Amino acid sequence: MKAIDTSVILSTYNAEEWLKKVLWSYTVQTYRNFEIVIADDGSGEGTKALIEEFKSKTEIPIKHVWHPDRGFQKSEILNKAIVATESDYIVMSDGDCIVREDFIEKHVKYRTYGYFLSGGYFKLPMDLSQKIEKEDILTGHCFNLKWLKKNGLSSSFKNNKIDAHGFKSWILNLLTPTSATWNGHNSSGWKKDILEVNGFDERMQYGGQDRELGERLMNFGIRAKQIRYSAICLHLDHSRGYKNQVSIDKNLAIRKATRDQKSTTTASGIKKNSSS
Template sequence: MQHPDISIIISTYNSEAWLEKVMWSYEAQTFKNFEMVIADDGSKQPTLDLIEKMKSLVSYPIIHVWHEDNGFQKSQILNKAILACNSAYILMSDGDCMAREDFLQVHINERETGYFLSGGYFMLPMPISEVITKEDIISQQCFQLDWLKSKGLKSSFKNNKLTAKGFKSQLLNTVTPTNASWNGHNASGWKSDILAINGFDERMQYGGQDRELGERLFNYGIKSKQIRYSAICLHLDHPRGYKTKASIDKNLAIRATTKKENLKWTDFGIKKA
């Protein structure tokens, strides 16, 4: 294969039913010159079996980066995945976020030297998450508002995320009050910039390690662009058993230091001090 234009890092942990849907969503992408790097935080055999199976079913290359399960160590496995990427440009998303067919094309079109891109996601309730099939993904009907409403989706302003196109999506990107932060489920940037700040801070467990990476990118001089109404992914529902107050508080303290001291580099990242 030619050199990929973009590497997609997908983080996962023991949720192969959702990961399979996500992998099919990348098979349906209109932009084809990419590789997928799966950042696997210690999944068991069913996930490993799924990835082996999918390698022969999809048209894009898959690199599986895995380490032993040692609790929630997403920052560690993401740093390993960053090093495994063969492209100069990296998009990060999660194994529970299905990408609409134009997702990669939007990231490719909007990428720019000196910037990272900040997207959002559209939350699906559990009953809809469960009924989506491979056929629904390949046909893209699961991204259609009418189809989702037929499965029980309620009306909401947020539904504009699914229907906004062209000028309307650009307008909503401009007026949204949400910060254009680095969001681990939908953000992309240059590998050289991520390496220049030493990747993720591996002291950080659940809660905000993606934001902290973005805050160091800002300190390094990188700006961000808002694409939450144009780069669309559907977030499949799941319980969050690893969310603890202790990990959130610890991470907030690390982020406060990053801000106060204007830190660009972490000593707890890809390269160890």
């Protein structure tokens, strides 16, 4: 049996309708040698039942990493999921991001020692997020611009991200003014590098904890490669009741300290009391 060489971590919290759509998108991936590790920040029984049902309908290895609900503790559950992965390479996304059929293939194609990959996302409005059904995902219609416009998507330069391939995606990756950063909805890196910087800083709740991980990786000497027009995902709309300015301000201060001190690790990561 061939060893799994890619682990996909998906974060979720009480969002069964969106998670179901996202999981369908992984069943049609062109690259098949991967596992899914669901980082569940305290969801109820509905999410557990959905995952168990999905396990019975796919050959994809799936792990459900869960802890009790103690408010927004995404950094903590992501660290537990990192430890639970079996492969040397980790792709991170969210349980509200439908991925294009070549999503994992692109991450595998461009992975390089000494780098992490920085993907992007295309944010859908709520009405379109709700319109997308299982068949639209399995057939790839939800990544077809004509289909999306027919169902209400407005025209925009950003639409190029949805169906970019080949030279078009290469040139857009090259020309984009957006910096290559670790983005929780679409990034990947070598597990050994993530462990070296001690994973996510568990002091951080909502707002930028993914970017801070990337900043420590770069301080450690890992460079970022831009693939935001190559590995594509659609972000389903939702409310953010956990968003608050106190958390954002706290996280901005932690990120500033990481940059100023050129920290390569955190004392509040996978291993506690690690020096920085």
